[in-house]
Amino acid sequence: MIEVSKLRKLFGTQTVLDGVDFSIEKGESVVIIGRSGGGKSVLLKHLIGLLTPDGGEVRVAGQNIANLTERQLLKVRAKFGMLFQGAALFDSMSVAENVGFAFRNRAGLAPEEINRRVTEALAMVDLRGIENKSPSELSGGMKKRVGLARAIVYQPEIVLYDEPTTGLDPIVADSIDRLIMRVRDRLEVTSVVVTHDMRSARRVGNRILMLHQGRIYASGSPEEIFASQDPVVRQFVDGVADPQEIGF
Amino acid sequence: MQRTLTSWFSGWLQGLGALALLARDAFVAVLRSRTPWRELIYQVYFVGVKSQSVVLITGAFTGMVLSAQTYFQFHKVKMDTATLAVTGVSMCSELGPVLAALMVAGRVGAAIAAELGSMRVTEQVDALRTLAMHPVDYLVVPRLLALHIAMPLLTLEAIAVGIGAGYMVCVYLLGIDSTYLWSNMLRYTDIPELMTGLLKSFVFGGVIALIGCYKGLCCGEGAEGVGRATTEAVVYASITILISNFFMTMVLAPLLG
Numbered sequence: 001m002i003e004v005s006k007l008r009k010l011f012g013t014q015t016v017l018d019g020v021d022f023s024i025e026k027g028e029s030v031v032i033i034g035r036s037g038g039g040k041s042v043l044l045k046h047l048i049g050l051l052t053p054d055g056g057e058v059r060v061a062g063q064n065i066a067n068l069t070e071r072q073l074l075k076v077r078a079k080f081g082m083l084f085q086g087a088a089l090f091d092s093m094s095v096a097e098n099v100g101f102a103f104r105n106r107a108g109l110a111p112e113e114i115n116r117r118v119t120e121a122l123a124m125v126d127l128r129g130i131e132n133k134s135p136s137e138l139s140g141g142m143k144k145r146v147g148l149a150r151a152i153v154y155q156p157e158i159v160l161y162d163e164p165t166t167g168l169d170p171i172v173a174d175s176i177d178r179l180i181m182r183v184r185d186r187l188e189v190t191s192v193v194v195t196h197d198m199r200s201a202r203r204v205g206n207r208i209l210m211l212h213q214g215r216i217y218a219s220g221s222p223e224e225i226f227a228s229q230d231p232v233v234r235q236f237v238d239g240v241a242d243p244q245e246i247g248f
Numbered sequence: 249m250q251r252t253l254t255s256w257f258s259g260w261l262q263g264l265g266a267l268a269l270l271a272r273d274a275f276v277a278v279l280r281s282r283t284p285w286r287e288l289i290y291q292v293y294f295v296g297v298k299s300q301s302v303v304l305i306t307g308a309f310t311g312m313v314l315s316a317q318t319y320f321q322f323h324k325v326k327m328d329t330a331t332l333a334v335t336g337v338s339m340c341s342e343l344g345p346v347l348a349a350l351m352v353a354g355r356v357g358a359a360i361a362a363e364l365g366s367m368r369v370t371e372q373v374d375a376l377r378t379l380a381m382h383p384v385d386y387l388v389v390p391r392l393l394a395l396h397i398a399m400p401l402l403t404l405e406a407i408a409v410g411i412g413a414g415y416m417v418c419v420y421l422l423g424i425d426s427t428y429l430w431s432n433m434l435r436y437t438d439i440p441e442l443m444t445g446l447l448k449s450f451v452f453g454g455v456i457a458l459i460g461c462y463k464g465l466c467c468g469e470g471a472e473g474v475g476r477a478t479t480e481a482v483v484y485a486s487i488t489i490l491i492s493n494f495f496m497t498m499v500l501a502p503l504l505g
Contacts, residue, residue, distance in 0.1 A: 050374050074380045081378070088375035090367075102379045104284070150379075 001026040001061060001158065001190050002047060008055035009042055016042050018214030019056070026157075029184050029191040031205030031222075033198070033236065038211055040194040041085070041162050047192060048080050048160060049073040060158075081151030081189075085163040087143035089135040095122070095146050096131035102154045121153035122146070124186070125179055141172035145179065152183055159183060161193040165200050173200065180204045198237060202226065210236065267462050273384045274392050274458070282385040283393060291394030295356050296401060302351045303402045304409055310343050311335055311410025315417045319424070329428035335414040336437030341444040344407035346493050349452035352395075352402065353485040357460040360391055361481035364464025365474035373465065383465065392457040399453030400446045407445060411437075440504035448496050452489050459485040 007020040016039040024030050034040045045051040046058050049065045057064050065076050089098050100118045103109050109117075122128060125145040135143060144164060151159055161180060165173035177200050184191050184204070195201055201208055201222065208225045210218040210233060218225060218233050226237055235242070277283075318334045364387060367373050373383050411433070418424045460481045467477030 045374070048378055050377060070377075070382060073377075074382060077378055078380045082375070084371045084375060086370060088371040090372055090375070091370075101381075104381070150375075 001028070002192070003059040004043075004047070004056070005059075006056035007043070007046060007053050007058065009039070009046065009051065010054050015214055017046075017053075020211070020214070020216055022209055022216050022219065024190060024192060026190055027188060029193070029204060029206045031193045031195060031201040031208045032211055033196060033201050033208055033225075034211035035236070036196060039214060040196075040211055043211060044160055044162055044192065044194045047158075048077055048082060078154075079157045080160060081154070081156035081158070082160040083144065083147045083151050083162065083164055085166060087135075087147035089138075089143055089146055089150070091135050093134075094131065095127075095133050095135070095138070098135065098146060099150045099153050101150065117153055118149075121149040124152065124182070125149045126175075141168050141176070144168070144176055148176075148179060148183070152187060152189075155187060156189065158190045158192065161191065161195075163195055164193065165195065165197045173197065176200075177203050198226075198239070263462075266466065267458060270384065270388065270462050270465075271454075271458055274388045277382070277385050277389050278393065282382075283389050284386055287386065287390035288393055291390045292397055294359075295352070295391075295394045296398035299352055299355055299398070299402055300405075302355055303348050303406050306347050306351050307339075307344065307406030307409040308413040310347055310406075311339055311412070311414035312417045314338055314343065314410075315414035316422070319418065319422050328422075328424045330432050330436075331418050331422075331424060332411070332414055332429045332433040333436040336411050336433045337441050339407045339410040339414075339445075340437055340441035341448075342493070342497070344410060345403045345445045345448040345452060346489060348403045348406040349399065349449060349456065349489045350486055352399065352453075353456045353489060354482055356395065357456045357481045357485045358478050360457065360460030361464040361467070361478045362474060364461060365467035365477040368465060368467055369469055369474060387465070388457070388461045391461055392454060395453035395457040396450055397453075399449045399456070403445055403449035407442070443504055444497075444500045447500060448493060451492065451496065455488050455492065456485045459488065 002024040004023070005021050007017050008015070009017040020043060032040050032043060042051060046053055047060070049058075049068065053066050056066070058066050060076055060079065063076065065073060068076065090101065093101070096115070096118050099121055100114045103114045103117070118131065119128075122131065125148050127142065127145050127149065130138070130142070135146070138146065148164075164176050164180060168176065180191065180193065181204055183189060191204070193201070193204055205222055208220060208222055209216050210225065212218075212232055218228065218230060220228070225233060228234060228237070315331055315335045319328060319331045322328055322331055322334075364373070367387075373387070376383055376386060415426075415429065418429050419426045463477040463481040463484070467473045
């Protein structure tokens with residue numbers, strides 16, 4: 001479904017991605033872990049063409065999207081749904097308008113049908129009766145749910161999650177994890193989740209990829225990653241800071 | 249020093265190129281009927297209706313002060329009744345379009361840059377792109393069209409109010425004979441002057457929209473980035489209006505006679 005090969009990305013003189021290689025099969029749920037500022041979100045944005053690589057290829061359903069124009073990418077993006085770290089809801093619109101936004105440029109759907117789908121998507125993320133609220137009236141967890149409803153309302157084939165549980169308390173984070181699993185199982189979508197929340201990674205992923213120093217450093221099932229004895233993987237899984245980093 | 253200048257010039261040239269590409273994208277989108285009509289109507293309301301007070305006050309007081317100053321000079325050579333003719337020509341071809349555009353650049357240009365800049369830093373522009381909507385179609389086209397529509401109408405309003413206010417000052421404060429005053433104004437202020445002003449305002453509308461959108465969509469990270477984008481949008485739009493006004497005058501005056 002998605003193939004990434006020799007992907008490179010530089011910001012100024014800083015190399016963020018330095019030859020990333022991996023592939024994701026249809027229906028798979030892959031979690032990308034790695035340290036903050038390590039390029040996870042940058043990698044995720046390359047999968048949907050929000051960023052243009054400086055080298056390498058990103059293939060979606062066999063098509064290399066690295067060299068497509070913004071207009072050509074719009075067709076590719078119709079296969080994707082994406083939940084952003086801060087939900088990225090349009091603050092000038094109501095919840096219903098946010099969730100139904102994707103239907104604005106898809107002709108042929110009656111307003112009643114759009115309303116039905118919006119209500120259905122909101123029900124799937126356990127939010128009912130908030131269609132007329134504005135994003136500023138919602139809590140952080142509710143915003144993420146609405147963002148998820150917006151990402152899945154048009155039933156995409158691939159859903160990308162950028163730090164879905166960051167900034168949420170453990171209970172709300174748990175509910176978001178459950179929703180990700182529900183969406184994956186009910187809609188049979190391919191999921192790519194970027195996170196540094198190891199509990200979440202273990203629950204929602206069939207496979208975990210660890211991004212370290214601009215490359216995929218480790219890959220395996222959650223059990224394999226959690227049982228790994230590699231010092232870099234172990235340090236990340238256990239969440240142990242390097243004493244030199246904190247100035248001891 | 250030379251390196252700084254080279255780097256500044258290169259950055260400026262890149263910005264100009266990006267602005268030209270944005271203008272091309274917007275133009276193509278308009279031609280291919282990718283206009284979101286609901287957004288366009290809202291933007292026409294925001295630009296046109298909400299700018300009324302600013303433009304009316306600017307037009308009125310500019311017309312008043314111009315009439316007063318002209319009278320003080322013309323009175324010395326006994327040309328009192330030509331006062332409103334000067335006000336009419338100046339308001340139509342220069343002051344009306346330029347001052348209305350500068351006021352709209354301050355109000356609307358800043359608002360566009362701030363709104364789009366905030367959308368960019370909170371990833372709302374990226375969210376639009378993931379929802380298969382081109383940011384130029386949804387964000388730039390309605391603002392560009394709204395300014396192209398509203399700016400000539402606002403300018404027309406500023407001109408009318410300016411001449412009206414100037415007339416009031418001439419007749420009721422300075423005591424000039426109203427018949428000769430009005431007759432001379434109509435004799436010298438004709439269709440070419442009005443057309444010059446309207447053509448200029450159409451161009452200025454595009455300048456404000458494109459610079460505001462460009463600065464907003466390309467703004468730096470965080471509150472500082474949005475703040476800088478807003479300031480630059482107003483400054484660059486104002487400077488572009490003043491410079492392009494000179495060249496348009498030089499081109500349009502011989503053409504329209």
